[in-house]
Amino acid sequence: MSSLAQPLAASVVQSVDWLAIAPPTLAAVVGLAVLVADLFVPDARKAVLGWASVTGLAASTALLLPLLDGDRSTFCLTGDPGVCSYTADRFTLTIQFLVLGGALLAALLSVTTLKDDAKRLPEGEFWFLLLSSAAGAALLPASRDLATLVVALEVASLPAFALVGLRHGDRRSSEAALKFFLSSVTATAVSLMGISFVYATTGTLHLTEIAQRIQDVDGQLHTLAQTGVVLTLVGFAFKTAAVPFHFWVPDTYAGAPLPIAAYLSVVGKAVGFTGLILVTVVALPSYADVWGPAMAALAALTMTVGNAGALRQQATRAYSAVRLLAWSSVGQAGYLLVPVAAAAYSDDAERSIGSTVAYALMYAAVNLGAFTVAALVGRTRTLNRLTDYRGLYATNPVAALLLAFFLLCLAGLPPGIIGLFAKVAVFSAAVDAGLGWLAVVMAVNVVVALFYYLQWTALLFRAPEGEAVRHHVPAPLTAALAVTAVLGVALSGAPQLVLRFADTGLF
Numbered sequence: 001m002s003s004l005a006q007p008l009a010a011s012v013v014q015s016v017d018w019l020a021i022a023p024p025t026l027a028a029v030v031g032l033a034v035l036v037a038d039l040f041v042p043d044a045r046k047a048v049l050g051w052a053s054v055t056g057l058a059a060s061t062a063l064l065l066p067l068l069d070g071d072r073s074t075f076c077l078t079g080d081p082g083v084c085s086y087t088a089d090r091f092t093l094t095i096q097f098l099v100l101g102g103a104l105l106a107a108l109l110s111v112t113t114l115k116d117d118a119k120r121l122p123e124g125e126f127w128f129l130l131l132s133s134a135a136g137a138a139l140l141p142a143s144r145d146l147a148t149l150v151v152a153l154e155v156a157s158l159p160a161f162a163l164v165g166l167r168h169g170d171r172r173s174s175e176a177a178l179k180f181f182l183s184s185v186t187a188t189a190v191s192l193m194g195i196s197f198v199y200a201t202t203g204t205l206h207l208t209e210i211a212q213r214i215q216d217v218d219g220q221l222h223t224l225a226q227t228g229v230v231l232t233l234v235g236f237a238f239k240t241a242a243v244p245f246h247f248w249v250p251d252t253y254a255g256a257p258l259p260i261a262a263y264l265s266v267v268g269k270a271v272g273f274t275g276l277i278l279v280t281v282v283a284l285p286s287y288a289d290v291w292g293p294a295m296a297a298l299a300a301l302t303m304t305v306g307n308a309g310a311l312r313q314q315a316t317r318a319y320s321a322v323r324l325l326a327w328s329s330v331g332q333a334g335y336l337l338v339p340v341a342a343a344a345y346s347d348d349a350e351r352s353i354g355s356t357v358a359y360a361l362m363y364a365a366v367n368l369g370a371f372t373v374a375a376l377v378g379r380t381r382t383l384n385r386l387t388d389y390r391g392l393y394a395t396n397p398v399a400a401l402l403l404a405f406f407l408l409c410l411a412g413l414p415p416g417i418i419g420l421f422a423k424v425a426v427f428s429a430a431v432d433a434g435l436g437w438l439a440v441v442m443a444v445n446v447v448v449a450l451f452y453y454l455q456w457t458a459l460l461f462r463a464p465e466g467e468a469v470r471h472h473v474p475a476p477l478t479a480a481l482a483v484t485a486v487l488g489v490a491l492s493g494a495p496q497l498v499l500r501f502a503d504t505g506l507f
Contacts, residue, residue: 038124292344
């Protein structure tokens with residue numbers, strides 16, 4: 001018996017490619033280390049926890065570099081080494097760079113916010129939750145089975161709920177967290193039911209195996225499989241803030257600490273879109289006739305409702321600047337959904353998905369830049385209204401020029417060339433796939449969005465009302481502004497750096 005047990009054990013136990021899983025693993029390990037260190041670090045030196053977290057996220061991002069030499073996979077089936085649960089290919093590395101880079105910039109904003117917030121945010125818990133969420137978000141694009149995908153999604157989401165409501169004694173923050181939590185849990189429950197239906201019809205959770213087996217589903221189970229496909233997409237549509245799963249966004253962004261709103265707008269959105277891409281294009285290409293029209297309808301509805309919500313923001317309303325960015329992010333989610341829908345109709349699905357990845361990279365850089373300026377203004381204007389930005393050029397010309405540049409990138413106007421090129425790539429994906437009506441809807445929404453982006457931009461250069469308020473820029477905010485500005489300007493000067501990701505290597 002022992003001689004038989006040894007080969008059996010050898011076939012079950014497999015080596016782990018530690019380098020492949022290093023980026024999310026390091027973020028998780030640093031998070032645990034920060035949580036333990038918080039017990040021993042005195043209050044006067046809590047800031048060291050923040051800089052340790054920033055360093056950990058920077059190191060996690062740097063660990064992506066050794067993985068560029070080729071695709072790596074680990075946690076594979078012993079009987080079929082080609083079917084794995086974790087794959088570090090070009091698509092994975094691109095999304096991990098977006099996620100970890102976005103988390104790093106959010107961490108830089110958080111260093112200043114924690115210092116300014118009069119001890120209402122517990123630092124040890126804050127950094128642990130942020131790093132845990134970043135680790136889950138970095139794990140998700142590498143996931144190649146539905147179980148790992150859902151675990152990664154929840155590891156990214158659950159700490160985010162706590163981060164939104166972490167500020168002590170703030171009813172608005174608690175209300176935002178509760179709304180975010182309840183709606184997300186409902187979406188996750190629906191998605192899990194869909195996954196159970198897909199598993200029942202295919203007998204596997206691995207994405208590539210599902211793609212093969214779901215084509216040969218027994219006729220009696222065809223309706224169950226279709227229902228599973230639709231329900232599975234609900235959870236990921238919620239994370240992308242697609243309409244009608246968007247209602248939590250404005251209140252959550254306005255109630256959360258500003259760095260967490262910035263984090264959710266970029267990293268949370270990247271998590272949702274990555275999950276959608278993996279489930280639709282990789283696992284369920286044969287059901288494109290089911291999810292293709294659904295994605296197209298969601299894209300049109302999302303961009304229209306998002307831009308309409310942004311237009312309705314009153315400049316004197318409390319937190320109107322943050323709420324406008326929240327509604328803008330819903331509208332931008334609509335643009336990001338267009339190539340996903342196009343992949344269902346296109347002969348070159350990889351190119352369509354590449355357009356979404358390219359647009360997401362552009363959006364991440366400039367939207368984080370806009371949130372950084374909002375964090376700067378919010379240090380002296382705590383209500384963060386649009387009217388608080390009037391005359392910003394007179395008091396802080398660099399911040400005003402950068403915010404104008406970021407808004408023009410989001411609008412797709414020069415000198416924000418990268419925004420224009422990214423929109424053209426998304427527009428082309430729709431046209432090439434034969435979705436002319438969706439391209440028209442997108443064109444109309446782009447024109448509508450120009451109004452509120454240009455209105456905010458013009459406000460920056462008007463004469464200030466009352467006494468001008470000088471904005472002191474701390475070093476972490478300066479670093480975040482510098483990074484986002486360099487990225488935006490460099491990509492506008494050489495947009496091919498982003499557009500080259502049209503070849504994702506996902507297939």
